[in-house]
Amino acid sequence: MRATGSIQNIMETTLDTIKGSIDANTIIGDPIKTDTTVVVPISKVTIGFGIGGGEYSKGYKEEISKDKNDTNFAGGSAGAVSIQPVAFVVVEDGETRLMSLDNNINMIDNILTITPKVIEKLQKLSQNNKQS
Incomplete structure (x- = not known):
């Protein structure tokens, strides 16, 4: 297995997972309605991730692994997503105001x-x- 393809597969899987967990509704939340007031939560999303990997030979000596396809790949990825509320848009009695944290x-x-x-x-x- 070639390292370039493997790293690309890991990156695509990681990014697809992140994409699937974050959307516009994560940042601008669903409105919360009461009789006279509507509150819309606004959040800040922070994403961080790292990906790495490399090839290593199956054999212990260079003479054994002359074949370019005779390699193994080891790799991995890690990531974190932080969602932090930062403000609320409040619509009450025809007036709109921002209540920030x-x-x-x-x-x-x-x-x-x-x-x-x-x-x-x-x-x-x-x-x-x-x-x-």
Whole structure:
């Protein structure tokens, strides 16, 4: 067995397994509905894996294994998948907000929440100045 084909088979099997376990619903979860509120979980997915292998001769001496097909292959793969919730999108009473488990994102959400109100006030001030 040739090592190149074997490594490729291990890689394909590993990647197919990872692909089968992760999809868009893993990152953006199914909505959770109540009478007045909808909550959508958002997660971060981290994937890591390693693959390796090599050929070794069946014989102990080089003279014995002159045939290129007279080799064995040893290889393996390992991997890990981590799914960590990072935020929830909450729709309640017609308002949408982001509830983050990370304080930095909460600051961004606050800025995004306040921005339309600030723009509205600036527009009103501008209209009042034009009328004056």
